[in-house]
Amino acid sequence: MVPWHEQIAATSLERWDEVCRREGWGQLPRNRPLLSALFGASWYLTRFLFYRGRVAATRLDQCQEMPTAARLTRTLHDCHPGADLEALRMRRNQLLLELVAADLMGTGSPELLEQRLSLLAEATLHSLLRHYGLDRLVALGMGRLGVREMHYGSDLDLILLYPDEDTDYTQDISAMLRACQLSSPAGSLYDIDVRLRPHGNAGTLVSRLSAFQEYHLGRREGWERQTMTRCRVLQDYQGQGAALLRKLHAHIYDNLADTPQAGEIAALRGRVQHQLGSTREQQDIKRGRGGLMDIDFLVQFLQLQQGGRFPTLQGADTRHTLAVAMQHGLLDAEQGRLLLDGHAFLKQLEGRLRLFDMRATSRFSTRILPALARAMGMGDAADPTAAFMQEYARTTTAIRSVFKARLGDPETA
Secondary structure, eight states, rough: OSSSSSHHHHHHHHHHHHHHHTTTOSOSSSHHHHHHHHHOHHHHHHHHHHHHHHHHHHHHTOOSSOOOOOHHHHHTTTOOHHHHHHHHHHHHHHHHHHHHHHHHHOOOHHHHHHHHHHHHHHHHHHHHEEEHOOTTTTEEEEEEHTTOOOOOOOOEEEEEEEOOSSSSOOHHHHHHHHHHOOOOTBBBBOOOTTTTTGGGSOOOSEEHHHOOOOOOOOOOOHHHHHHHEEEEEEETTTTTHHHHHHHHHHHHOOGGGGSSOHHHHHHHHHHHHHHHSOOOSSTTTSSTTSSOOOOHHHHHHHHHTTTTTTGGTTTOHHHHHHHHHTTTSSOOHHHHHHHHHHHHHHHHHHHHHHHTTTTOOEEEGGGGGGHHHHHOOOOOSSOOOOOOOHHHHHHHHHHHHHHHHOOOOOTTO
């Protein structure tokens, strides 16, 4: 476990040892390599560790594996509706600390880490909804949360719906969103993004179930159908959310007349890259050329085109969709392998990039290349920075080659 930001790690260790001497804690935690790696990887969790002190440090010596799903849900569920949100922040960030510790020690697969981070977010959301008396809402998880691929710093992409017989919940939802944005010595919770609702920011914060159904059963733009491939019920009320998704999925996956075609998706991808992609000063691993969006858009195209024939593609995560696509001959073995390898590399890079301050960034500059190279396991190379950039260029070029072969060139579409 090599500290990624070496000077930051050394400074924080010196401060921590002084605290331990002053408080009479001795050497705590005993796992010094883990402590150094943590200090060098995440300023966010360094602050949390100094705030929680002995309690959090003791847990580090017990982190031999990732917290189980049962521990995650049980710990956060115990924050009952009347609990102070500060207690929820404390528990959520303690569990996050344990997940990061397991990640730094190499315990568990990348898939397991993303599933646990998604479950942590989902359990936190359930506690928030109970706290604000929003148990009757249907909550739909979208994007990475919808397919259980969340990473450090990921937003919660949500759509909130209420039963037709109820009144509007806008005031309570607004209060919940404001509270989530607040930070305290215990850290923060999540940024919640509700812009995927009907009509975006121009629409109401929360919609009636029937209005949402009518909206998506109508003729929609291609990108809106793409977003619905990554939709999952997180909180249901009397089975209304599950019934809604059954109707919408039948429409989305069986109504091929409205399915966006390859050229339409390539053109949309090109616009995103042109407006929000990489610059001379920064690389964008999500929106840039050959970034994660290339894989996302191709996967969504396959789901929309073939989800009616192969139901296992519906609502599936990226890895599973690619595996099913290869199984049924929708991608050849070489294309599938390039995309799976590229996805693994970029998702790991995304996590390493975000871990420092737990923000949903996807850009990196030359200034942090030495730390990123160490974080990606290339510290022993003769020139770690060059080795990292070569691998990054090779990966994004391979991803873009598959995208162009299947959907066309986004830069000329």
